[in-house]
Amino acid sequence: MNVQYSYLPRQFAEVDQYIEDLRQLVATGEFTLGPFVEKFERKFAAFIGVKHVIGTNTGTDALILALKAVGVRPGDEVITVPNTFIATVGAIVAVGAKPVFVDCDDRDQIDVSQIATAITCRTRAIVPVHWAGCPADIEAVMTIANDHAIPVVEDACPSVGATVNGRSVGTFGKVNAFSMHPLKPLNVWGDGGMVVTDDDEAAEFLRLYHNHGLRHRDHVQIWGVNNRLQPIQAVIATRLLDRINEETEIRIRNARRLDTGLSDLGNVLRVTRRPAGYREVYQLYQCSANRRADLLAFLIARGVEAKVHYPIPIHLQAAAKELGYKRGSFPVCERQADAILTLPAHQFVTIDQIDYMSEVIHEFYAKPVVSVRKVC
Ligand SMILES: Cc1ncc(COP(=O)(O)O)c(C=O)c1O
Missing domain, CATH: 3.90.1150.10 (Aspartate Aminotransferase, domain 1)
Structure with missing residues (x-):
């Protein structure tokens, strides 16, 4: 008997329905942001129970944006785990911060008992990873983070749909990241991600920053980048969210x-x-x-x-x-x-x-x- 690891060709075997959705996108020519991305963002926000969802190119981008949004700057320290996909740590390095590791526990999740001793005056964020689709002990992480007034950025990249006592992961920290990489629970036809928050100010920054800092077509409010979710991926993700x-x-x-x-x-x-x-x-x-x-x-x-x-x-x-x-x-x-x-x-x-x-x-x-x- 064979048991295959990859399931993508089977998942998308009935391709016609997706092609039909994509026809609608093509007919509008809305190939950058626009209604298809907005529709997905609203749908995902309702799905996990969060106020703001900003689609991004990748989960890695979502982490970078989240770290920036909570104020991580070059020279800061960010606490996370060494047993994760490299992107968690790469994102910390990409914003110029120093990753500070704490060990994992017997569930391969962040060992919460080690966080307090890793905190220094330079700690600017804590990034628990909901590793492999299983929630970290996020309630305990939040207690320590709140005690020290340090923002939490949840790396929920592999964990769409995971919950703790009925509440979705990615809704505990201040600004949090999800991935839609093909091997994630909510996956698209290439790369995709979301950064999510209940914080209006952070959301305002994220919307501007991930789209060149543009307030409108001709007005640049802040320096930014292009980390936008592609409408093609938003269309695929919108349908997949139903299943x-x-x-x-x-x-x-x-x-x-x-x-x-x-x-x-x-x-x-x-x-x-x-x-x-x-x-x-x-x-x-x-x-x-x-x-x-x-x-x-x-x-x-x-x-x-x-x-x-x-x-x-x-x-x-x-x-x-x-x-x-x-x-x-x-x-x-x-x-x-x-x-x-x-x-x-x-x-x-x-x-x-x-x-x-x-x-x-x-x-x-x-x-x-x-x-x-x-x-x-
Ligand atoms: C824990 C974790 N963080 C971050 C990422 C990065 O996501 P992406 O591949 O969408 O950039 C992944 C996915 O591969 C992941 O598993």
Whole structure:
């Protein structure tokens, strides 16, 4: 049996409906901002329950804009995690700030207990990442941030649809970022993102800044850039938003079945802890595996396209050398990087395929091994 990681050709197999939507766009010639982008922004605002949504080119742009909007300037420090996609940290560096890492916890989310000690007089923002479609402990992050009067920018890039006690991620921090990259829960035909906020002043800045600082065609209010969402992507995203809950529920069903199927493996394969009240949307289904490299090879040989996100934490990347961290700086994150494994559990994976993956993994661990190292 094959279990594929990529689902995009299947997701867009019924292409005619999208083409029909695009015909309407083409007929108007509204190829820069305009009604199609505005319609999507309104729809997404209603979907997550936020006042302002500004479409952007990418999730990375959304993060850069969000950091600027909360006042991060060159020389400031921004607290985040080293176990994320590079864009979280790249965005901090792009605005001239210094990333300051804290370790992750056993759920691969920011370890909230470490934030307070990382705060200095130069800390200008905290960027918790809702990693892999699972919410960080954002309520606890907000408590610490509010105590220190430091703005929070949620990196909710992988996590459209995730909630904490019924409230959408990306609505807790002051200005927050989402991605619509093709492998995200709400995905478009290329790149796309959104920066979202309830703050009118921040929204005013973001609308100007992401469109050259233009108040009107002939009036430049502030220096800006072009980070606009393309109307083509807005059209695709508008239609997809109608289905996102249905698709997410299938991913949740798949993840729960995998959790159950793998739960007896205990000390050799650890299923992530799932707190009550958190809706996890499983942009990636991740677990921690002993002998990860061997298991990965075994799964691939059995037709399961498993992956690793990511084998090298950011503080150990060449680009991060100047930050002065070393191996041992973030032990939980480093152990996780050695053990973490992504299994395909997306909306096109069937129950049979889920059960097949559980069987293959059980088969792998039933085999005699030379040495067994315990997962952290
Ligand atoms: C945690 C995280 N932050 C930021 C990004 C950047 O989003 P984009 O690829 O849309 O720039 C991604 C997506 O790849 C991500 O997973």
